[in-house]
C-alpha cells in the first residue's frame with residue numbers, strides 16, 4: 001500500500017474481537033493500537049497521535065457515548081467510528097450528533113469498514 | 127325505525143283462520159308479510175326453515191299445547207321473541223308463558239293496535255339484545271387480539287435482547303475467519319498442504335456468519351426506530367420509490383409490479399418505517415409469485431388513515447397458516463433463504479405506528495396484505511383554492 005497508514009485506536013471490552021480485528025487491519029497495512037475501556041482509550045489519546053478511534057458503545061465503566069463526548073472535547077480532530085452489537089438508531093443518531101463519523105452494527109462487513117477508512121484517508125490527504 | 131320494521135320477520139300461529147286473516151291484512155299494510163301456521167308443529171317447522179324475529183302464538187290450539195310450543199321455540203331459537211295470546215282473562219296462562227320465556231301475553235279477544243305495539247316492542251328488544259351480543263363478541267375478539275399482539279411484543283423485546291448478545295460473539299467469529307482468509311492469501315502459504323480445503327472452510331464460516339447476521343440485524347430492525355420519523359411525502363411517490371427498489375428482482379423473475387392509485391397529495395407520515403414495511407411485503411409477494419404473475423400496490427385514504435395494499439397473484443397462504451405467518455421464525459423457505467422474521471418485524475413496526483395489518487389470501491390465487499396507518503394532513507396553511515388537493519385524497523391536475 002503506497003498510501004500512508006491510518007493510525008487507528010480500536011476500543012472494545014471484547015478482547016477477542018479487538019485482537020482479531022486489529023490483526024486484520026494491521027494486515028492491510030494500517031497502524032493499529034488497542035484499548036479495552038473508555039478510560040484506557042482517553043489515556044492513549046493523551047500521549048499518542050491517532051487519526052481515528054473505532055469505538056464500541058456498550059462497555060462497562062465509561063460507555064462509548066461518554067467516551068465519544070470526551071474525545072471530541074479533548075481531541076476535536078480525532079475522528080470516531082461507532083461499532084457496536086447494541087444498535088439502536090437513537091444511540092446512533094446521538095453518536096452522530098456528538099460528532100461521530102459513522103456507525104456500524106456488529107458483525108460489520110469488513111469491506112464496508114475499510115471503505116469508510118479509505119474515504120477518511122482521502123480526505124486526510126487532501 | 128320505520129324501514130327497520132320492514133325487515134321484521136313475523137310468524138302467526140293460531141288455529142283460527144279468520145283471526146289470522148285479519149291480522150295478516152293489517153300487517154301487510156305495514157309492509158310485513160307474516161308466515162302462518164295453524165298449530166304448534168307447523169310453527170316449529172317454519173322456524174326450522176328460516177329465522178323469525180317475533181312469533182305471535184295462540185295458547186289454545188288443537189294438538190301441541192301453546193305453552194309446550196313456546197318452550198320448544200325458546201329452546202331451539204332462544205333469540206326469537208314470542209307473544210302469547212291467552213284465553214279471556216286467563217292470567218295463569220299468561221304468567222306461565224312469561225316464566226317459559228315469552229316476551230309478553232295478551233288475552234283474547236285482541237285489540238289489533240295493541241298487538242301491533244307489542245310486536246314492535248318485541249322486535250325492538252330483540253334488536254337491542256342482538257347489538258349487545260355483537261358488542262360483547264367484538265370486545266372479546268379485541269381482547270384476544272390485544273393479548274396476541276402483547277405476547278408478540280414481549281417476544282420481540284426478548285428476541286432483540288438475544289440478538290444484541292449474539293452480535294458480539296458473531297463479530298469475533300467474523301473477524302477471526304476474515305483474518306484466516308487474509309493469511310491464506312499470503313504468498314508464504316501458497317504451497318501449504320490442504321490450503322484449498324482451508325480456504326473453502328473459511329468461506330463456509332463467512333457464509334454462516336452472514337446468515338446469522340441477517341437474523342440478528344432483522345430482529346433489531348423491529349425495535350430499532352425509537353423515534354417516529356414523520357415526514358411530509360406523497361404516498362404515491364413513496365410507493366413508486368419503494369417499487370423501484372424491488373423492480374429489478376421482480377422482473378428477473380418475470381413478475382410485473384405496478385402501483386394502482388390516483389396521484390395523491392402529500393401527507394405527514396412515518397415514511398421510513400412505511401418504506402421498510404412495504405419492502406418486506408413486496409419481497410414476500412415476489413417470493414410467492416410465479417413467472418408471469420403480477421403484484422399491485424394500491425393506496426386508499428379515508429377516516430384519517432392511509433391503506434396500502436400489496437396484492438400478488440401468487441400461491442396464497444393456507445388458512446391454518448394465516449395467524450402463524452406473523453410468528454417469529456415461521457417460514458416456508460429453505461434454511462438460509464428465509465428467516466421467518468419479515469412479517470414478525472413488520473407487524474411490530476406497524477403496531478408502533480399505531481396501524482394495523484391484515485391479510486386476505488386464497489390458495490392458488492394470491493394474497494393481499496393491507497397496512498392501514500394514521501396520517502396527518504399536509505400543511506394547514508396550504509392553498510385551499512379550486513384544484514388544491516384535499517388531505518389524503520388525490521391531487522387534481
Ligand SMILES: Nc1ncnc2c1ncn2[C@@H]1O[C@H](COP(=O)(O)OP(=O)(O)O)[C@@H](O)[C@H]1O
Nearest residue numbers: 410411414451457458464465466467468469493
Ligand atoms: N404474499 C405471500 N404469499 C404467500 N405466502 C406468504 C406471503 N407473505 C408471507 N407468506 C408466508 O409467510 C411466511 C413468513 O413470512 P416472513 O415472516 O416474511 O418470513 P420469510 O419471508 O423469511 O419466510 C413465508 O415463509 C410464507 O410462507
Ligand SMILES: [Mg+2]
Nearest residue numbers: 409410468469
Ligand atoms: Mg419475508
